[in-house]
Amino acid sequence: xxxxxxxxxxxxxxxxxxxxxxxxxxxxxxxxxxxxxxxxxxxxxxxxxxxxxxxxxxxxxxxxxxxxxxxxxxxxxxxxxxxxxxxxxxxxxxxxxxxxxxxxxxxxxxxxxxxxxxxxxxxxxxxxxxxxxxxxxxxxxxxxxxxxxxxxxxxxxxxxxxxxxxxxxxxxxxxxxxxxxxxxxxxxxxxxxxxxxxxxxxxxxxxxxxxxxxxxxxxxxxxxxxxxxxxxxxxxxxxxxxxxxxxxxxxxxxxxxxxxxxxxxxxxxxxxxxxxxxxxxxxxxxxxxxxxxxxxxxxxxxxxxxxxxxxxxxxxxxxxxxxxxxxxxxxxxxxxxxxxxxxxxxxxxxxxxxxxxxxxxxxxxxxxxxxxxxxxxxxxxxxxxxxxxxxxxxxxxxxxxxxx
Amino acid sequence: xxxxxxxxxxxxxxxxxxxxxxxxxxxxxxxxxxxxxxxxxxxxxxxxxxxxxxxxxxxxxxxxxxxxxxxxxxxxxxxxxxxxxxxxxxxxxxxxxxxxxxxxxxxxxxxxxxxxxxxxxxxxxxxxxxxxxxxxxxxxxxxxxxxxxxxxxxxxxxxxxxxxxxxxxxxxxxxxxxxxxxxxxxxxxxxxxxxxxx
Numbered sequence: 001x002x003x004x005x006x007x008x009x010x011x012x013x014x015x016x017x018x019x020x021x022x023x024x025x026x027x028x029x030x031x032x033x034x035x036x037x038x039x040x041x042x043x044x045x046x047x048x049x050x051x052x053x054x055x056x057x058x059x060x061x062x063x064x065x066x067x068x069x070x071x072x073x074x075x076x077x078x079x080x081x082x083x084x085x086x087x088x089x090x091x092x093x094x095x096x097x098x099x100x101x102x103x104x105x106x107x108x109x110x111x112x113x114x115x116x117x118x119x120x121x122x123x124x125x126x127x128x129x130x131x132x133x134x135x136x137x138x139x140x141x142x143x144x145x146x147x148x149x150x151x152x153x154x155x156x157x158x159x160x161x162x163x164x165x166x167x168x169x170x171x172x173x174x175x176x177x178x179x180x181x182x183x184x185x186x187x188x189x190x191x192x193x194x195x196x197x198x199x200x201x202x203x204x205x206x207x208x209x210x211x212x213x214x215x216x217x218x219x220x221x222x223x224x225x226x227x228x229x230x231x232x233x234x235x236x237x238x239x240x241x242x243x244x245x246x247x248x249x250x251x252x253x254x255x256x257x258x259x260x261x262x263x264x265x266x267x268x269x270x271x272x273x274x275x276x277x278x279x280x281x282x283x284x285x286x287x288x289x290x291x292x293x294x295x296x297x298x299x300x301x302x303x304x305x306x307x308x309x310x311x312x313x314x315x316x317x318x319x320x321x322x323x324x325x326x327x328x329x330x331x332x333x334x335x336x337x338x339x340x341x342x343x344x345x346x347x348x349x350x351x352x353x354x355x356x357x358x359x360x361x362x363x364x365x366x367x368x369x370x371x372x373x374x375x376x377x378x379x380x381x382x383x384x385x386x387x388x389x390x391x392x393x394x395x396x397x398x399x400x401x402x403x404x
Numbered sequence: 405x406x407x408x409x410x411x412x413x414x415x416x417x418x419x420x421x422x423x424x425x426x427x428x429x430x431x432x433x434x435x436x437x438x439x440x441x442x443x444x445x446x447x448x449x450x451x452x453x454x455x456x457x458x459x460x461x462x463x464x465x466x467x468x469x470x471x472x473x474x475x476x477x478x479x480x481x482x483x484x485x486x487x488x489x490x491x492x493x494x495x496x497x498x499x500x501x502x503x504x505x506x507x508x509x510x511x512x513x514x515x516x517x518x519x520x521x522x523x524x525x526x527x528x529x530x531x532x533x534x535x536x537x538x539x540x541x542x543x544x545x546x547x548x549x550x551x552x553x554x555x556x557x558x559x560x561x562x563x564x565x566x567x568x569x570x571x572x573x574x575x576x577x578x579x580x581x582x583x584x585x586x587x588x589x590x591x592x593x594x595x596x597x598x599x600x601x602x
Contacts, residue, residue, distance in 0.1 A: 328460070347467060348477045351447065354423075359467045360456055377453055384460050392463065 016084060021097045023055040023080035023104055026090075028120065031157055037115075037150060040305075043140040047129065050154055051076045051113040051120030055096060056104035057398060058159070064395045065160045066107045066386075067151060067187075068092065069168035069175035072243070072299050073291060075119035078111035079104075094374035101383040105397045106390045107164065115150050116142040116298040124223075124294035137223025137294055144171075144306045148178045152186065162186050164393055165386065169193035169371035170338055171299070174306045177346070180323035181308055189389055191328045191382070194335055194371040196342035197316050197349070198307040203337065206246055207300040210239035214293050223294050232293050237284030239296060244283050249334035249367030309349075316349035326356040328385050330378065332370040333363050358385075407437050409579030410489050413597050414513050417571065418444060422484035425509060427471055427501075428491040431455050432464035439464070446483065472496050475504040483509040492516045493549045499561060502600075506567065511601045518574075520554030520590045539577045539594065555590045562600060571599040 013024040029052050037045045053076045058065060068078050070091070079096035081089050096102045096109055113121040116139060124139040155163065166187045168176040173195025180190045199207075214220060217235030225231045248256075257276040272278050312318040327350055331343035340361050350357040362378045364370040370378070390397075407415060411434045418424060420442040426435050429448025432455075438444035449469045450456050459466035469477075472495055486509035492498045493516050505512045517540065518524075527535035534544040542549065553561075555574065562569055574585040574593030585593035 344477065351467075351477075351482065352479060354445070356465050357447075357467070358456075358460055358465050359469075360453075360460075361468045381457055381460060384457050388461060388463055 018081065018084075021099050022089065022093065023097050025084070026053055026055065026077075026080035026082065028053045028076055028082075030120065031154060033150075033153055033157075035153070037146070037153075039140050039146045040143040041141050045115070045122065045140065048115060048122035048150070049120075049126075050115070050122075050150060051117075052154065053077055053080075053090075053111045054158075055079055055109040055111075056107055058108040059395065062158075062160050063162070063164060063393050064107050064390075065155075065158070065163050066102060066109045067155070067163050067166045067179075068096070068102070068109060068111045069147075069151070069166065069172035070111070070114065071168070071170040071172045072303065073287070073296075074172070075113040075117060076111045076121075077119070078109070092372065094372075095379065095382065101379050101386060102167070103383075103386065103390075103397070106395050107386070110154070110158065110160075112151065112154060114142075114147045116295060116302070118292035118295035123292070124298065125226075125292050134226050135294075136226060139294065139298065141298060141301050141305075143302055144174050144178045145182065147302070148175055148182055151175070151179075152183055155186065162188060164389055164395070165189040165191055167191040167193070168195070170195055170368065171303050171306075174303075177320075178306075178308060180325050180327070181319055184322050184324040187325045188393065189326045189328065189385075190323075191330075191385065192343070192346065193330045194332055194338045194343070194368060195329075195346070196338050197309060197346050199304055200342075204304050206242060206337075207304055209242050211297055211300055213238035213242070214297060217293075220293065223297075225293065231288075233288045236288035236291065236293050236296065237281070240284045240287040240291075241280040244280060246337045247368045249336065249365060251334055251365045252367050252369070255365065316345065317352035320346075320349050320355060321353040323350075323353070323355055327358070329357065329359045330371075330381065331359075331361050332366070332368070332375075332378075333361060334365050335368045335370060337368040407433060410515050410595065410597070411437070413573060413575070413579060414487055414489060414515065415442075417513050417597070417599055418442060418485055418487070420444065422446075423482070424485045424487055425449070425478070425483045427486065427488040427505070429455075429459065429464070429466060432459035432462045432466060434487070434489070435459075435464045436462045471501065474500070475508050478508040480507055481510060484511065485509055486512045487514075488512065489515045490517070493551050493553065495551065498551050498553075499565070502561070502567065503565065506600070506602050511570070511599060513597065513599050515595055515597045516553070516558070517549075517595055518555050518590065518593050519552035520556060521594050522591050525591075555593065555596050558596070558598070567600050567602065569598055569600050571597075573597045 013022045014020050030049050032049045034047050074091055077090040079090040079093045098105045113119040116123045118125050124135050128135045166176045166179045173192035176190040176192050179187050214232050214235035217232030219230045220232040221228050260275040262278050308319045309316040329343050331340040347359045364375050424446035426448040429450050435448050447465045450466050451470050456466050486505040495501050524535040574589040574596050575581050577594040
């Protein structure tokens with residue numbers, strides 16, 4: 001069984017004028033599942049679909065597969081371009097491609113949009129078969145555990161019995177951890193980046209502000225905004241603005257904006273004066289047109305509810321004692337949303353459980369955002385780890401740009 | 405696999421199948437050796453990014469952690485042995501580090517240079533300046549070695565703290581055992597390897 005996302009495009013990235021280390025033009029695929037999925041909330045999804053993108057080629061013994069789990073606002077489009085008109089590649093293009101740290105010459109890389117998302121997988125914008133109308137606020141609340149169950153079914157469908165690595169940053173790292181607990185025999189490595197074993201009260205508080213901003217927007221209509229041909233634009237903007245502040249460090253904001261003025265002088269009005277305000281407005285505006293409000297509420301709840309130790313008397317080491325994979329954890333020094341201390345909690349629990357774990361604290365000024373950026377030490381360490389994985393699993397690299 | 409001579413001395417004292425913590429594990433050569441030859445499991449602590457990457461490359465478990473910030477994140481008796489080569493004299497509080505090592509591990513193996521070696525004594529007494537040599541190549545102001553001691557100093561500390569010295573080997577700067585360092589260790593020995601416990 002072979003999956004090659006670039007198979008239907010004859011031209012190489014170079015011929016298309018794309019960077020040579022790009023995965024090139026890619027086409028998402030939809031996987032439909034008819035086996036009912038029992039969710040943590042007690043409800044069941046009878047049918048659902050997952051939007052998936054893959055890069056590279058699955059080898060004969062299906063030993064070279066990497067799953068990339070996305071964070072709060074991510075999706076299946078991890079790398080490459082959907083069309084030559086795309087202004088930007090996938091969200092982690094800097095890390096995924098031929099010769100890049102997640103090397104598609106060696107690995108078969110799978111990205112998906114999680115359940116409850118708004119990028120093609122079943123979620124609030126999908127049609128509810130019971131009513132013939134979009135689910136809207138009726139889409140069940142899904143958890144990290146539910147996502148991992150759905151991802152395991154996707155692995156079955158792709159013919160992957162055991163992932164070489166499950167990788168994720170932030171909320172994605174939580175999925176990698178959950179994988180190691182729920183399906184210990186189905187992954188060889190978990191790479192958990194800028195993540196946490198559960199959210200802190202401060203983190204939940206930020207999420208609640210975001211949710212309140214959305215649900216108190218007059219255009220929210222209890223989540224049935226689609227029926228009113230509207231959407232809570234202002235609420236989504238506010239939610240994203242709060243989020244963005246927490247993703248950047250104080251230092252990064254000072255570096256990026258300082259107190260620079262938008263029009264060169266103070267306006268003495270309650271309008272935008274400083275560049276940082278303008279930036280937040282822009283980010284909020286962009287996000288509000290691209291993300292569904294109900295999906296955003298769901299994603300923040302999945303974050304809040306994640307707490308694998310809760311089923312083990314709040315003993316994280318006991319929860320992780322089931323794991324059989326090797327772990328690589330990384331954090332960033334100025335990340336205060338998912339601080340290095342939170343990663344160290346996971347590391348300490350893994351040490352108590354006697355698991356194979358390595359941990360690096362990357363010196364980076366960018367805050368939580370750092371996990372998405374091509375910071376040299378971060379990228380080099382990831383590459384070194386994955387090269388080691390490839391050699392441990394006897395993965396033979398494909399010939400550059402061709403089939404193995 | 406060729407192991408650095410001081411690490412070669414340490415590895416001889418590590419029992420097979422044990423769980424170890426290597427403080428300041430460098431490029432992970434010792435842990436790699438112990439894993440392959442003695443089925444030893446464990447972790448190295450390191451702060452140098454290049455060394456951390458070398459450990460990851462070898463498949464050695466390495467944790468980025470500053471020894472000066474202590475070992476409070478490890479529970480009592482997590483390890484059979486705690487190893488530390490040539491780092492004791494670089495710590496802010498070597499005494500506290502020693503106590504912590506004996507809390508998280510049952511036994512410790514420690515190596516450090518002997519400041520009481522005759523060449524150091526001669527340098528200080530004769531020239532009146534801090535010794536600089538091929539073996540200790542730093543000036544007083546840029547040296548990472550901020551807490552030098554002699555073998556006698558270390559043994560005094562162990563006595564005061566109720567720490568038992570189980571074994572000691574004294575060698576020269578090439579890590580060779582010779583008659584001189586056995587005869588007058590605190591004067592003629594350059595490096596000591598101690599195995600200690602509570």
